[in-house]
Amino acid sequence: MLKLLKPNPAILHKPGPQVRQEIQACIGCNECLMACPALSEPITIDVLNRETISGEISESVAHFARECYQCGACVSPCPVGLHRDAMMLWLKVRLLRTGERRD
Ligand code: SF4
């Protein structure tokens, strides 16, 4: 009998505990945001980090999450090797789970 091969699903984002760990390791230097071509309004890294993992998501952070197109430009400037793109993907998931806000 023909056996259909099912490809392994792509890992689209890091699990929550790993994202949390990366955010705890963030030194708040802001390099990732300075390299981001999608950031259209000022956001502080503290607020972004906090709202990425818990609590209410403010309109400015929700807007940024929608604008992020996963280009990865924020990854190489990070002096401690963190993945802001993966954090943003996690934030997008949170946004969907909590009910997306509209500007
Ligand atoms: S992945 Fe998202 S947050 Fe990172 S630089 Fe690209 S648009 Fe900005």
Ligand code: SF4
């Ligand atoms: S570049 Fe890295 S350490 Fe600096 S704020 Fe962004 S994630 Fe945090």
